[in-house]
Amino acid sequence: MTRASLFSKTLVLIVVLFGIIACATSILSGWNLYRNLTQEYQSKGVAIAKSIADSSVEILLNADVSTIQSVVDQFTEIEGVSYVIVFDGQGEPVSHTFVPAVPGDVLELQRQTRTHIFNGGSLTNNLRVEGMGDFLDISFPILAGVAGYVHVGMDKSLIRSRIWSAVATQQGLMFAIFLLSVLVAYALVNRISQPLKQLAAHAGKLATQDFSEPVTGPSDIDGLPKKSRDEVGELAESFITMEHALRQSVRELKETTAAKERIESELKIAREIQMSMVPKLFPPFPLRPEFDLYATLVPAREVGGDFYDFFFIDDNRLCFAIGDVSGKGVPASLFMAVTTTLFRTTAVRVSRPDEILFLLNRELCRGNESCMFVTVFCAILDIRTGEVEYSNGGHNLPYFVSHAETRPLRNTGGMALGFTEDVTYRSEKIMLRAGDGLFLYTDGVTEAMDEGENQFSEPRLEEFLQQANGSSATEIIRGAVDQVRRHSAGAPQSDDITILALKFLLSAAQS
Amino acid sequence: MSDDRIRPIIFLILLLFLPERLLAEDIVIGMSAAFSGPSKGLGIELYRGSTAYLEHVNRTGGIHGQKIIIKAYDDGYNPIPAIRNTIKLIEQDNAFLLFNYVGTPTVTRILPLLKSYKEKFVYLFSPFTGAEPLRQPPYGEFVFNLRASYRDETEGLVDHFVSTGRSRIAVFYQADAYGRSGWDGVKKALAKFGLKMVGEATYRRGAEYHQSFKEQVDIIRKVSPDVIISIGAYAGCAAFIRDARDAGMQIPIANVSFAGSYPMAELLLQSSRTTGHDYNKDLVNSQVVPSPQDTALPAVREYRQLMDKYQPLPPRELTDVRYAPLAESYVGFEGFLNAKLLVEVLKRMGPGLTKSRIKGIVESIKSADLGIDAPVTFGPHKHQGLDRVYYTTMKGDRFVPLSDWRGWEK
Numbered sequence: 001m002t003r004a005s006l007f008s009k010t011l012v013l014i015v016v017l018f019g020i021i022a023c024a025t026s027i028l029s030g031w032n033l034y035r036n037l038t039q040e041y042q043s044k045g046v047a048i049a050k051s052i053a054d055s056s057v058e059i060l061l062n063a064d065v066s067t068i069q070s071v072v073d074q075f076t077e078i079e080g081v082s083y084v085i086v087f088d089g090q091g092e093p094v095s096h097t098f099v100p101a102v103p104g105d106v107l108e109l110q111r112q113t114r115t116h117i118f119n120g121g122s123l124t125n126n127l128r129v130e131g132m133g134d135f136l137d138i139s140f141p142i143l144a145g146v147a148g149y150v151h152v153g154m155d156k157s158l159i160r161s162r163i164w165s166a167v168a169t170q171q172g173l174m175f176a177i178f179l180l181s182v183l184v185a186y187a188l189v190n191r192i193s194q195p196l197k198q199l200a201a202h203a204g205k206l207a208t209q210d211f212s213e214p215v216t217g218p219s220d221i222d223g224l225p226k227k228s229r230d231e232v233g234e235l236a237e238s239f240i241t242m243e244h245a246l247r248q249s250v251r252e253l254k255e256t257t258a259a260k261e262r263i264e265s266e267l268k269i270a271r272e273i274q275m276s277m278v279p280k281l282f283p284p285f286p287l288r289p290e291f292d293l294y295a296t297l298v299p300a301r302e303v304g305g306d307f308y309d310f311f312f313i314d315d316n317r318l319c320f321a322i323g324d325v326s327g328k329g330v331p332a333s334l335f336m337a338v339t340t341t342l343f344r345t346t347a348v349r350v351s352r353p354d355e356i357l358f359l360l361n362r363e364l365c366r367g368n369e370s371c372m373f374v375t376v377f378c379a380i381l382d383i384r385t386g387e388v389e390y391s392n393g394g395h396n397l398p399y400f401v402s403h404a405e406t407r408p409l410r411n412t413g414g415m416a417l418g419f420t421e422d423v424t425y426r427s428e429k430i431m432l433r434a435g436d437g438l439f440l441y442t443d444g445v446t447e448a449m450d451e452g453e454n455q456f457s458e459p460r461l462e463e464f465l466q467q468a469n470g471s472s473a474t475e476i477i478r479g480a481v482d483q484v485r486r487h488s489a490g491a492p493q494s495d496d497i498t499i500l501a502l503k504f505l506l507s508a509a510q511s
Numbered sequence: 512m513s514d515d516r517i518r519p520i521i522f523l524i525l526l527l528f529l530p531e532r533l534l535a536e537d538i539v540i541g542m543s544a545a546f547s548g549p550s551k552g553l554g555i556e557l558y559r560g561s562t563a564y565l566e567h568v569n570r571t572g573g574i575h576g577q578k579i580i581i582k583a584y585d586d587g588y589n590p591i592p593a594i595r596n597t598i599k600l601i602e603q604d605n606a607f608l609l610f611n612y613v614g615t616p617t618v619t620r621i622l623p624l625l626k627s628y629k630e631k632f633v634y635l636f637s638p639f640t641g642a643e644p645l646r647q648p649p650y651g652e653f654v655f656n657l658r659a660s661y662r663d664e665t666e667g668l669v670d671h672f673v674s675t676g677r678s679r680i681a682v683f684y685q686a687d688a689y690g691r692s693g694w695d696g697v698k699k700a701l702a703k704f705g706l707k708m709v710g711e712a713t714y715r716r717g718a719e720y721h722q723s724f725k726e727q728v729d730i731i732r733k734v735s736p737d738v739i740i741s742i743g744a745y746a747g748c749a750a751f752i753r754d755a756r757d758a759g760m761q762i763p764i765a766n767v768s769f770a771g772s773y774p775m776a777e778l779l780l781q782s783s784r785t786t787g788h789d790y791n792k793d794l795v796n797s798q799v800v801p802s803p804q805d806t807a808l809p810a811v812r813e814y815r816q817l818m819d820k821y822q823p824l825p826p827r828e829l830t831d832v833r834y835a836p837l838a839e840s841y842v843g844f845e846g847f848l849n850a851k852l853l854v855e856v857l858k859r860m861g862p863g864l865t866k867s868r869i870k871g872i873v874e875s876i877k878s879a880d881l882g883i884d885a886p887v888t889f890g891p892h893k894h895q896g897l898d899r900v901y902y903t904t905m906k907g908d909r910f911v912p913l914s915d916w917r918g919w920e921k
Contacts, residue, residue: 067644069691070619073590094695099686100712100727 007189018178026167033163041080041154046122048075049140049152060147068095083153103129113139133157195224195232211250271303274333277340290383294473295500305332306442306496307340316384319347322440322500323376335372353378353391354427361417373418386432386504391425393417399439399465406465432504444495448484456487473501537580541606543596544613545588546829549719549746552774553613553842555825557639560846562823568854575862585829593617597624609635615642615689625653632866637849642692655873656895657852658799664767665696667900676921677737679709684742686713693742710734718747720778724754739764745775753782756790763919765795772796773840780908791905798901801883803844810882814847851881
């Protein structure tokens with residue numbers, strides 16, 4: 001109903017405007033015309049009366065009234081002159097143009113006129129004659145009234161009819177202009193409202209439209225900006241631009257979502273691969289009563305670069321390690337895969353931790369164009385003696401846990417692997433007695449944050465380890481994970497939590 | 512080329528020039544009158560009466576061998592066309608003189624023209640009106656009237672009525688110079704007796720017989736007059752008489768010569784036949800020529816004989832064919848007499864007509880006999896040939912001379 005209300009508003013405006021103009025011009029021109037015509041008629045009447053009076057003097061004195069009548073008759077041919085009457089010196093009418101008789105009002109007016117002092121001019125009276133109408137009676141004395149008087153009656157109804165016809169003509173013109181304006185306004189409003197209606201309808205359709213579907217055919221508002229080069233056109237233009245942008249962003253969103261889903265599924269596979277690369281079967285060596293080993297890798301949402309590994313390099317020596325690749329995601333997990341693979345092959349070859357790290361570093365540095373690095377803690381346990389030889393490549397120092405104490409291992413001072421080839425690593429040794437254990441972890445444990453961004457931190461870990469002294473490796477790890485989870489209490493896990501716990505139970509030598 | 516073949520060609524060429532030569536020798540007389548409208552009967556009958564005599568003159572040798580042709584134009588009894596016709600007659604048709612004009616409002620308006628054409632010696636002969644301006648300065652010198660004036664007619668009427676004891680006289684008149692002329696005549700005649708008219712009513716020129724005149728009748732009936740003198744054209748007068756009689760007014764109503772007795776009587780007779788009223792009762796018509804039925808007069812006999820003989824038609828191009836011409840009428844007879852006077856004047860001028868001599872010739876006419884037992888005399892200060900007024904009344908459908916007024920004694 002946009003058009004109707006717009007048009008009716010315009011129409012009301014036009015009607016009011018034209019009404020005011022029509023009234024004002026009618027009154028003004030009517031009044032002007034009345035004044036001018038009255039003046040004109042009066043001066044015309046005066047001229048006629050004067051001319052009759054002047055030419056009648058001699059004729060009246062000659063008492064030839066039919067000549068006066070002839071003169072008088074000529075003047076009634078002039079437009080606006082209704083009557084002419086000439087009175088003689090005694091006040092008797094001697095010539096007139098009245099049919100069928102001289103009205104009493106005129107005779108009465110003449111009686112009044114005789115008492116008027118003219119001073120060389122004329123006298124104008126408004127005269128209403130019953131049955132004849134309204135007149136402007138102009139009287140003029142003949143020979144100062146001695147020879148008589150002339151009265152000329154100018155028809156006022158003619159003035160009125162002229163005014164009416166002038167006003168009627170004017171109003172006719174106004175009405176024609178009015179009709180034209182209404183038509184023009186209708187066309188104009190239609191021209192404005194039609195595109196608006198189209199836009200509104202189009203907008204309504206947009207709401208129910210599937211933006212992901214490709215556009216079929218041209219839109220019904222495509223032609224609007226060209227058709228109406230005004231604000232409506234601009235509106236349509238921005239409407240079309242908006243729609244295009246909307247479609248574009250929906251399409252992009254869809255593509256992004258699809259890509260993300262694809263990546264996510266790929267990541268999932270990557271994670272599964274990653275997870276499959278760390279040993280997960282526990283207890284790992286059921287036939288070896290000398291130690292108790294448990295490890296876990298709680299992955300964060302994305303694939304990370306944490307790993308752990310353990311294996312026998314010969315009958316009596318167990319190699320175990322924990323690592324953390326810098327960064328996250330697929331690159332990290334790939335680097336981790338490379339690291340674990342290289343680690344195994346290297347460890348089997350050289351069987352000394354410092355050597356393993358040295359060689360592993362060298363291998364990793366080769367072709368590490370992406371400049372990734374990995375921290376690795378590597379140790380070899382002789383299950384016969386409980387001697388552990390270890391070397392650290394930039395990783396968090398594991399804790400030594402015994403009845404007496406819980407402390408980090410002495411550092412070997414090596415840097416993370418992958419930076420530069422010519423790095424040598426030192427190794428250290430520590431003797432485990434029955435009941436002693438090692439606790440290896442990644443920074444996912446100590447740096448786990450609660451909602452207040454407070455890290456779990458080493459002191460808390462140490463405290464936990466002291467309390468957990470005497471528990472099995474499995475219990476310790478579950479407890480640790482539980483503690484960390486409790487600490488972060490609902491905050492999303494930002495990093496992999498990887499722990500490897502080894503508890504030495506008895507050595508052949510000791511037993 | 513042989514003579515046999517040349518002769519007819521020469522004859523044809525001569526034939527081509529002949530009418531023009533003849534026309535050049537015609538005496539063109541100019542006439543402007545009512546040939547249409549409610550007063551057309553006046554113009555037509557006046558023309559026919561004149562034509563009857565002129566036809567006779569033309570057929571019996573003309574005036575010194577010249578034929579007299581009336582060049583007539585219609586003015587419909589209106590002043591402006593009358594002025595236009597007059598100018599045309601003078602400038603274009605080179606009329607020898609103007610003749611048989613009809614009506615006071617028309618003629619009074621062309622009078623100044625005669626004065627302005629003074630150098631061309633344009634004279635107006637025998638106009639069909641009795642108005643005073645034609646008989647008085649400043650224009651009287653350019654007009655030669657045959658008929659008596661309205662003043663003569665109205666004075667006679669007033670004198671006769673007052674003598675019968677009817678002194679309450681009202682006037683019904685046409686609102687123009689003609690009506691005013693008659694009105695003034697009545698006024699002046701009454702003034703002789705120290706009387707004034709008791710009432711008056713007017714009507715507009717050009718009124719038709721079918722129009723109602725009750726308004727005028729009412730105005731006049733209110734003053735209860737003894738007599739009504741009516742100064743109008745026949746259609747208006749007849750209608751007034753009809754309405755006055757219908758309103759029960761049985762006082763005498765008098766009309767002047769211009770009313771055209773015959774056309775008026777004709778209208779009233781028609782009404783009498785349909786309503787059964789005798790509208791022609793108690794009517795007096797004053798005339799300025801004797802009755803066309805008074806065959807004792809030689810001119811009447813001549814008029815009737817020539818009308819019979821030539822059956823003159825109205826000017827064909829001016830009148831519609833439905834008009835039924837009258838066998839005889841006062842107007843026609845006046846036209847006949849006008850033509851006799853014209854011929855008399857032309858004859859007296861001798862061969863070689865010059866306009867400048869007209870005035871002197873006419874003013875020298877003394878006691879000329881037109882055959883109506885009334886001598887026609889003109890003089891330098893007398894431009895009206897006749898002054899006798901004849902009174903008539905109607906008996907049945909006939910006009911009879913009114914010699915005994917005692918019937919209306921009060």
